[in-house]
Amino acid sequence: MKNLGKRNSHFSHRCHPPPFDQAAVSDREEVDAGIGILEFFEGNNIFVTGATGLLGKDGLRLTSVGKMYLLIKAKDKEAAFNRLNCEIINSELFTCLKEKHGKCFEAFVKAKVIAVMGDIGHPNLGMDFESIESIKKDVNVIIHSAASTTFYERYDFLFDTNVNAPQRVMRFAKTCDKLDLFTHISTAYVTEREEGVVLEKPLNMGGLDVADEISLLLKSSPNNIDATNFFVKCGQQRAKLLGWSTTYQLCKAIGEMCLNEIRGDVPLLIIRPACIESCYREPLPGWIQGLRTLGPVIISYGKGILPAYYANPLVPLDVWML
Numbered sequence: 001m002k003n004l005g006k007r008n009s010h011f012s013h014r015c016h017p018p019p020f021d022q023a024a025v026s027d028r029e030e031v032d033a034g035i036g037i038l039e040f041f042e043g044n045n046i047f048v049t050g051a052t053g054l055l056g057k058d059g060l061r062l063t064s065v066g067k068m069y070l071l072i073k074a075k076d077k078e079a080a081f082n083r084l085n086c087e088i089i090n091s092e093l094f095t096c097l098k099e100k101h102g103k104c105f106e107a108f109v110k111a112k113v114i115a116v117m118g119d120i121g122h123p124n125l126g127m128d129f130e131s132i133e134s135i136k137k138d139v140n141v142i143i144h145s146a147a148s149t150t151f152y153e154r155y156d157f158l159f160d161t162n163v164n165a166p167q168r169v170m171r172f173a174k175t176c177d178k179l180d181l182f183t184h185i186s187t188a189y190v191t192e193r194e195e196g197v198v199l200e201k202p203l204n205m206g207g208l209d210v211a212d213e214i215s216l217l218l219k220s221s222p223n224n225i226d227a228t229n230f231f232v233k234c235g236q237q238r239a240k241l242l243g244w245s246t247t248y249q250l251c252k253a254i255g256e257m258c259l260n261e262i263r264g265d266v267p268l269l270i271i272r273p274a275c276i277e278s279c280y281r282e283p284l285p286g287w288i289q290g291l292r293t294l295g296p297v298i299i300s301y302g303k304g305i306l307p308a309y310y311a312n313p314l315v316p317l318d319v320w321m322l
């Protein structure tokens with residue numbers, strides 16, 4: 001394989017991991033020291049969607065932020081508060097914080113974290129008037145992590161959650177008094193089917209017309225066939241036709257494009273993680289929520305159900321460790 005001249009690059013090594021290199025370890029320490037993200041968040045009030053998900057929950061361990069408003073799907077405020085306690089605060093992910101703050105942990109959480117009942121599928125994100133007003137007044141940063149992450153869901157459902165909903169969040173962002181940043185969590189796979197080094201450029205619509213997809217979905221309301229089956233297949237066909245592997249990836253890509261189109265002067269940061277897997281070191285090595293992309297493969301191999309896995313050893317595998 002052609003050596004690209006980069007020290008310890010996975011592109012330049014025939015084996016994985018590449019041979020141990022002390023200089024690379026120092027690089028790693030520099031990376032761990034960060035590029036100032038923690039400092040950026042210091043004291044900022046943030047509004048988070050998708051906080052009960054794998055990524056959102058992990059991000060909440062940032063303790064230096066000001067207030068955190070978490071949008072949680074629930075039938076009422078009390079149910080949202082219960083989900084906050086059961087699924088987030090009492091998660092083993094927060095053991096370290098509990099140990100750090102001891103008896104004050106509860107007070108610490110109460111002072112910082114506010115559960116907001118809502119749903120990104122609804123106008124105004126399904127929030128009540130009081131929550132809308134507080135968030136508009138307080139929040140500096142929005143992190144939109146909520147999404148539907150099932151690859152082959154119904155097209156109409158994925159379109160609403162991953163294309164329409166980010167735009168609902170952006171419209172809400174535009175009403176905030178002092179917003180400094182809108183962070184949208186996308187996926188590395190929006191750049192589907194490109195080979196070689198793929199730069200993280202903004203996606204442009206190209207030949208894709210979002211209005212066509214919307215009118216297709218509006219027209220396609222089958223009454224005499226199984227609607228679920230119909231919309232699942234419809235998504236797979238559109239993805240294939242337009243150049244993506246799954247309906248999820250197609251919708252995440254269109255979601256990015258639409259956000260770019262409507263953001264106006266809102267500062268927009270789009271993050272494109274690869275497969276997200278368990279925690280690397282903190283707070284618990286190996287912590288993960290549910291069985292994710294690679295989990296089933298690893299477990300099946302461990303149990304002997306999957307005897308082998310075809311892969312090209314020269315191709316780097318990109319996995320995010322939390």
Ligand SMILES: NC(=O)c1ccc[n+]([C@@H]2O[C@H](COP(=O)([O-])OP(=O)(O)OC[C@H]3O[C@@H](n4cnc5c(N)ncnc54)[C@H](OP(=O)(O)O)[C@@H]3O)[C@@H](O)[C@H]2O)c1
Binds near residue numbers: 049054252274277
């Ligand atoms: N996991 C990965 O490997 C991976 C890789 C690349 C990119 N991403 C992106 O990273 C983000 C987070 O992924 P994740 O793995 O944390 O996902 P996840 O574990 O499936 O969680 C999804 C989150 O979105 C929320 N949500 C879904 N529909 C909602 C709605 N209508 N209203 C309000 N909240 C809603 C869910 O709430 P409930 O708990 O109420 O369902 C949950 O909190 C997503 O944007 C995803 O596309 C993930």
